[in-house]
Amino acid sequence: MTKRFRRFQGGPMLEHQWTGGDLTTFVTHLECSLTGEHYPADTLQTLSKAGRPLLVRYDLDGVRRAFDRATLAARPHSLWRYRELLPVRRVNDIVSLGEIMTPLVPLPRITPAEGELLVKDEGRLPTGSFKARGLVLAVAMAKELGVETMAMPTNGNAGAAMAAYCSRAGIKAFVFCPDDTPAVNVREIAMQGAEVFLVDGLIDDCGRLVAEGEKAIGWFNCSTLREPYRIEGKKTMGIELAEQLGWDMPDVIFYPTGGGTGIIGMWKAFDELEKIGWIGPKRPRMVVVQVAGCAPMVKAWEDGAEHAPRWQNAHTFAAGIRVPQGIGDFLILRAVRESGGFAIAVDDDAIARAWAKVAKAEGLLLCPEGAATYAAYEQALADGRVRPNERVVLFNCASGLKYPMPEAGTRLKLGGAIDWASLVSSAAKGADRTG
Numbered sequence: 001m002t003k004r005f006r007r008f009q010g011g012p013m014l015e016h017q018w019t020g021g022d023l024t025t026f027v028t029h030l031e032c033s034l035t036g037e038h039y040p041a042d043t044l045q046t047l048s049k050a051g052r053p054l055l056v057r058y059d060l061d062g063v064r065r066a067f068d069r070a071t072l073a074a075r076p077h078s079l080w081r082y083r084e085l086l087p088v089r090r091v092n093d094i095v096s097l098g099e100i101m102t103p104l105v106p107l108p109r110i111t112p113a114e115g116e117l118l119v120k121d122e123g124r125l126p127t128g129s130f131k132a133r134g135l136v137l138a139v140a141m142a143k144e145l146g147v148e149t150m151a152m153p154t155n156g157n158a159g160a161a162m163a164a165y166c167s168r169a170g171i172k173a174f175v176f177c178p179d180d181t182p183a184v185n186v187r188e189i190a191m192q193g194a195e196v197f198l199v200d201g202l203i204d205d206c207g208r209l210v211a212e213g214e215k216a217i218g219w220f221n222c223s224t225l226r227e228p229y230r231i232e233g234k235k236t237m238g239i240e241l242a243e244q245l246g247w248d249m250p251d252v253i254f255y256p257t258g259g260g261t262g263i264i265g266m267w268k269a270f271d272e273l274e275k276i277g278w279i280g281p282k283r284p285r286m287v288v289v290q291v292a293g294c295a296p297m298v299k300a301w302e303d304g305a306e307h308a309p310r311w312q313n314a315h316t317f318a319a320g321i322r323v324p325q326g327i328g329d330f331l332i333l334r335a336v337r338e339s340g341g342f343a344i345a346v347d348d349d350a351i352a353r354a355w356a357k358v359a360k361a362e363g364l365l366l367c368p369e370g371a372a373t374y375a376a377y378e379q380a381l382a383d384g385r386v387r388p389n390e391r392v393v394l395f396n397c398a399s400g401l402k403y404p405m406p407e408a409g410t411r412l413k414l415g416g417a418i419d420w421a422s423l424v425s426s427a428a429k430g431a432d433r434t435g
């Protein structure tokens, strides 16, 4: 096992951490996010009796005594460096594809002179998206708890990550996506070993099918926030960000929000980090970014509501954030309000412009959802909700290469003379048109 990890992580393992098949974990119990009711860890759980997500709780005093920043600094650069704050108990249940630390990429050419704008580029993770973080934990725990078949609804990236990790874990996977999910997602899900179904509806319609199948067949339902461990994986985005910034917090985080696992996970991470004494009370303002065609959280935030009713006729080309309703709505809104942040919607045209602008000016091809965060940043700068001198982190949640891009390329026929002057001037015009 140790050898296998060494191959992925490219660095020396702390041998003693991985021998004997056991990891030191500090999980004490699970807790209903609404009522606080306790549930036992180490048994298969879905939602609480109140129908709400369960959160994993740890003996944080124990973590504080056993784990320090110097120990952390010596570890390989992977998600597993935070294992004391994760729930997996047995090394053999970890089904790693190499969950690296993702870089914080500055955007020097489009950042206001006195500010700092960083992109946390999650597209570098296995299966090309941040869904790897949540699903590597969900599948490891499913394996640990004896699950043989899993199913989930997806807008693409989560299904791809579940398919990949289930194949490695020897778990059968069934994935349901809306029938207009980007083709590359559908095909990668199938290539990575899952059965994939295209449904003539939205992600919550797919979720209903998964729930029906759960009753009919008994597969494990891995829908967003319906099992407790995806949040724990997504939590590592917050821990990693804090570590990369020298245990300081940015002023603002812009997060493209669908089901909200990432924002809920990061908020939980910051709380746990403060309790183990690694950060102080300062928090970033958490900004929920949605699209004008599907903005249930923005509406709820503006209305001062605790829950977000289903958004009708949801539409946008940023597929990952086309989520009409989320079971963790109140947890997302809590993070936004407690942090003094806000929720903001941008339209598809602004996303397309932002997508092209960042790619052309900085050479960084975001995914459309990541581009939405830059469009929202521009809007918030203009209306004064973010100041130009602040340190801001945008989340790019997937590789831009997974999405259909505008057609490009000028055809050249060999054999004839090429008019080099007009070739260069039309290329320059092309740059003007789209720049």
Ligand SMILES: Cc1ncc(COP(=O)(O)O)c(C=O)c1O
Pocket: 129, 155, 156, 157, 158, 224, 256, 257, 258, 259, 260, 261, 262, 263, 319, 320, 321, 367, 369, 370, 397, 398
């Ligand atoms: C690229 C991308 N961005 C953002 C999201 C939304 O993530 P979350 O469920 O954490 O809100 C998704 C979810 O599918 C996604 O694929």
